[in-house]
Structures are given as structure tokens and as C-alpha cells.
Amino acid sequence: MQISKYYKLGRNQSQLDFVDIKLNTDIPVFLDPTAIKSLDSPWGNELASLLQSFFEEVLVNIKGGRHSVAQALLASLRERNEFHLGFSKGKSQGHAFGAKSAEVVWGALFSSNASLTGLLEDLEDTCLLLDGIGPDMISDAVSNILRGPLIKYTQDMCTYYGIPMTPGVESGPIWNAVKGKWDNAFVQLPVAGKFGKVILVPKLLVRQKLSYRVDEYYRHYLLPEMQRSELKARTPLVEVLKNGSERVTKTALMNKYGKDKLAVVNMTLKHPDALADYRIDKRDKAPVPLSHESIAELEEAEKPDWNALKSELEAIPPGNDSAGDYEKVIEKIFTAIFYPSLCHPKKQHNLHDGRKRVDITYTNEAKGGFFYWLTLHYASSLIFVECKNYGKELGNPEVDQLSGRFSPSRGQVGILACRTVADKVRLAARCKDTAKDSRGFIVVLDDNDVFVLLDEMSSCVALPDYELLRKKFLDLIQ
The missing domain is CATH 3.40.91.30 (Restriction Endonuclease)
Structure with a gap:
């Protein structure tokens, strides 16, 4: 049951500004922080600022020894189902930094050299450098941190498309960047019967996969930097070929240093330029929005x-x-x-x-x-x-x-x-x-x-x- 059909909007996905979510399950797309930061508008700047402020607040509290505060901040990103984005099969379930995983995520941040040395700068960095953090968790976290502006967007879309809203609906935690804490409010939102309240997401911001991917970063940015370093230092990993040229294979590097996220963190600390280059490339080459045809295929809906x-x-x-x-x-x-x-x-x-x-x-x-x-x-x-x-x-x-x-x-x-x-x-x-x-x-x-x-x-x-x-x-x- 797509929201367009539930409210009889008489439109398909190509004619809607928001993702035409399925109310009884999730659509396999994600809110991508890199896509959000690529927006060159006041609204885009507001979204990017909220993401940055939340992550900075968590890290500041961890570095300052205020661990219970950091855990409480993460726990407020508990699993909620009103966005309907992600990999859930059947009823939407969410995979955010919820109450059960808040302590685990805090522990990963607290014990990781990446956070203690300042290597972690953005929420999406955790995908590269922390174990157990995947794209669905990042997307759900982004949805929750941006709940305030997404509620306002939902209200705009409901007014525009004639979707009825119910007053006095609990908003859920709304991140207050000025106070550095979570607020709560009662707001107007659409409530789709047994499916519950709905918060809409602009289709401009969703992608099939997050822009930041640890395998891509490791193979195409970090390993080449490590190869150059080994060649320069003439380490035992350097091989001399028959034609006299020298090389260091990526396989040799992985065998010596490992290829899990702990290895990625340790090697990134030694070669920070690799991460800097990766961030610049992602900023300058933000992933393009999904086409009408791609979204229709993911939603199993009609094409334009x-x-x-x-x-x-x-x-x-x-x-x-x-x-x-x-x-x-x-x-x-x-x-x-x-x-x-x-x-x-x-x-x-x-x-x-x-x-x-x-x-x-x-x-x-x-x-x-x-x-x-x-x-x-x-x-x-x-x-x-x-x-x-x-x-x-x-x-x-x-x-x-x-x-x-x-x-x-x-x-x-x-x-x-x-x-x-x-x-x-x-x-x-x-x-x-x-x-x-x-x-x-x-x-x-x-x-x-x-x-x-x-x-x-x-x-x-x-x-x-x-x-x-x-x-x-x-x-x-x-």
C-alpha cells in the first residue's frame, strides 16, 4: 500500500516530490549524508548543520568523559518506523542507533583511535572506521537527526497534495542544535490508520547505497597510499620484476596489515591524506539522484x-x-x-x-x-x-x-x-x-x-x- 494510493492522490512517483513509500514495509533506499551536504540551498545547509552538530556533540561528550550523556544522545536515535526506508522485510522495523545498541556504539566510539585522535569528523565516517555500523544504521540515524525539518517538509507536502493531517501527534525526539539536546513536541502529521504516523522524505535525497563505502575507500584510496609509502621506504614487501620495475601488491599489504576496520583505522592514522582525498572526492562528486525509472523499479511501481x-x-x-x-x-x-x-x-x-x-x-x-x-x-x-x-x-x-x-x-x-x-x-x-x-x-x-x-x-x-x-x-x- 503506497501512500499515494492510500490517500488517493492520483499521481505516480514521478509526479511526487517525496518518496512514495509503502506503508506496510520499507523501500530499499537510504538517506545519504553526502547527498544532503551537496545541496546548495538554505534548507540543505540547515540539514548539513544538524548532522554535524549532533555528531560533534556526541564526540565532545565522549572526549570529555561524559559517557552517560553520550549514550543518552545515541539512545534517543531509537528505532522508529515512520520513515519506511531501508531493508526491512514485511513490517518496517528500522536499524538506527537504538537503545540496545547505544552502549555498543558508544563503546566503539570510545575505544576507537579514530574518534580519540580526531580522525572521525562526520557521521558517515563511522561507516568506514567503526565495526558494526552499516548503511541502514547511518540512514536511520540521519532520518532521526533530521526529524525536525523532515516534519516541516511533510507538513508542506501534505498541504500541497491535500493529504489530511492529525493534530497533536507526538513528534518523537527532535534534535536541538542550539541547546545540544533532544526536544519533543506535539505536531500535525498524517496518520495512515493502522500503519501509524508518517514522515515523508524528499526523493532528491535518497540513494540505493551510501556514498561512503569502506571497500571502495580501502582499495582505491588507502591501499595506493600504502603502496607508495612501502616503495619509498623500500620495505621487504617491495618486489623487483624481470624488467627491473618495482611494485608492492595490494594482496601483500592486506596479508601484512589486515583488511578489517581496525586495520583501516590504523593505516589511516599513518596515512591521513588518503581519507582527506576520499572526503574531497566524495564532496566534489556527490552521487546523482535516482532516476524516475530506478525509483519505480525499487518500488515495484509503474514507470512514468x-x-x-x-x-x-x-x-x-x-x-x-x-x-x-x-x-x-x-x-x-x-x-x-x-x-x-x-x-x-x-x-x-x-x-x-x-x-x-x-x-x-x-x-x-x-x-x-x-x-x-x-x-x-x-x-x-x-x-x-x-x-x-x-x-x-x-x-x-x-x-x-x-x-x-x-x-x-x-x-x-x-x-x-x-x-x-x-x-x-x-x-x-x-x-x-x-x-x-x-x-x-x-x-x-x-x-x-x-x-x-x-x-x-x-x-x-x-x-x-x-x-x-x-x-x-x-x-x-x-
Whole structure:
């Protein structure tokens, strides 16, 4: 039972911003700290800061001898099932740093040279350097530490998609980074009958496996560093080949020094540059979000049907009576085709204390392609969308309405979606004048343009180029 079907949302995963979890079990995806830290937005910075502050608080208490405090902090990450992410078969069970394992995890941190020498810096480091810490535990820990902002995200999504919420639901522990302790509250959350409360997670943040993997780090970063060190010192592990060249095999290193996590810690202490290089590479090459097709396969759900979205748009008649239906379909389409670049949609987003509203607002989290290029050259942290279900010409009032939503801090790029444009040359000139006057950049997309974008999605296997958008934008600035 997926949440979209339980609440009869009439959408599949491609048309939803959050993971369409199964209420009776888990989906084998994980919240990846590296993916979270790659977000270049205020929300992403908030999430990364919460993760860092919690782990630092645990380590500070261990180093300061306040072991009962450290154990209590870890114990509050007890197993909870409302996220529905991980490897559980059947009913969700979770694998977090729970009450039973808190003492074990504390013991591993306390006794490990990695934590006492400052080698451990981030939560994901524990995957590399501590025994018994796996990706499911890291993901569950991340979910719990980020419970506060994820509850707020869930409330936003419920408001957006019309999912009913129940007031007075116990939040569970919420990490307070300022006070360095766990809080508790009663909040509004969806409660799905016998399945209980649900906290939604953005699909942008989940991956099939964590970015940090001990086997990858050991073989491709640590062992090569050890090989260079042995060669330089001309140790007995150095072999001279027939052609006179010298080598140290990885097998010889593993036989001498071991290959478990204790060996990884000991060798990393001697070769800290290996871990530094690994962290830099992971930061600079964050894993890309899962594609629509990948998520559908993991969920055992239907893949996106781009032709069905075409038909849905074509079936809506122009005119004010169908304006709401048109806006709904445009948002469905844009959410699907602009993922993972644009996320966290908000309807009827209030600006200027409610004096102005915009139909749909997206957060631009692009890491490549057209929308990323926009972030490098223009104010575009938010992308504004206005929907006009007109069967008539668009004029200055419609262009001015959208440009009036722009600001240097929010963004100065918007999309004006409409049904048809009788005089495209004249409308293009209006939008170009707006750009020349430094009042922002408006890309107009009529039904035929949307069909072109949908056709591109049906044929691409990676992040689409959005050539149509790029061409229209370049026309504005040339």
C-alpha cells in the first residue's frame, strides 16, 4: 500500500516530490549524508548543520568523559518506523542507533583511535572506521537527526497534495542544535490508520547505497597510499620484476596489515591524506539522484507515462472554469520533467506578506544541465511558474504579473505556461523588453512546447538537456 494510493492522490512517483513509500514495509533506499551536504540551498545547509552538530556533540561528550550523556544522545536515535526506508522485510522495523545498541556504539566510539585522535569528523565516517555500523544504521540515524525539518517538509507536502493531517501527534525526539539536546513536541502529521504516523522524505535525497563505502575507500584510496609509502621506504614487501620495475601488491599489504576496520583505522592514522582525498572526492562528486525509472523499479511501481501526461493536458479545455485543472496538470508535468533539478513545489506561494501570490514556486537544486547553468549566471534559487489557461493572446499584464514576483534574493527567472500564443513574435519582444529592463527573465511555454519537453523525456536516458528552454532563454539575452 503506497501512500499515494492510500490517500488517493492520483499521481505516480514521478509526479511526487517525496518518496512514495509503502506503508506496510520499507523501500530499499537510504538517506545519504553526502547527498544532503551537496545541496546548495538554505534548507540543505540547515540539514548539513544538524548532522554535524549532533555528531560533534556526541564526540565532545565522549572526549570529555561524559559517557552517560553520550549514550543518552545515541539512545534517543531509537528505532522508529515512520520513515519506511531501508531493508526491512514485511513490517518496517528500522536499524538506527537504538537503545540496545547505544552502549555498543558508544563503546566503539570510545575505544576507537579514530574518534580519540580526531580522525572521525562526520557521521558517515563511522561507516568506514567503526565495526558494526552499516548503511541502514547511518540512514536511520540521519532520518532521526533530521526529524525536525523532515516534519516541516511533510507538513508542506501534505498541504500541497491535500493529504489530511492529525493534530497533536507526538513528534518523537527532535534534535536541538542550539541547546545540544533532544526536544519533543506535539505536531500535525498524517496518520495512515493502522500503519501509524508518517514522515515523508524528499526523493532528491535518497540513494540505493551510501556514498561512503569502506571497500571502495580501502582499495582505491588507502591501499595506493600504502603502496607508495612501502616503495619509498623500500620495505621487504617491495618486489623487483624481470624488467627491473618495482611494485608492492595490494594482496601483500592486506596479508601484512589486515583488511578489517581496525586495520583501516590504523593505516589511516599513518596515512591521513588518503581519507582527506576520499572526503574531497566524495564532496566534489556527490552521487546523482535516482532516476524516475530506478525509483519505480525499487518500488515495484509503474514507470512514468509521458504520453498519458500529454493526453491529460490536451483534455483540459481553455478558460477560467478549468484554470485549476490546468495548473494541477502543469505542476504534475513540471515536477516530473524538471526532477531532479527543481524540487519542493509550493502552490499559491505568498510573497510580500500575502500581497502577491505566484501559482507554483520550485527550489532550484540543480547540479548539472540548464538549471545549474542558470544558477552560475543569474539569480535563480527559486523558479516561479505562472499558469494561464487562456485561449487568447497574452499581453503586458501577464508578463508584468510574473516579473513582479522576482527579486535578487528569491530569483529572477520564471516560466509562463499557457495554452497557445497567437503572436509569438510580439510576446517574445515583451519578454525580451522585460529582460533588458532588468526586471527578470520569463520563458513562455505553450502546449506545443510542453509536448516537446515530454517527448525529450521519453527518449532520454540521463539528465535531459532542455534544449528548448536553453534556446528560449538565450533569445531573451541576445
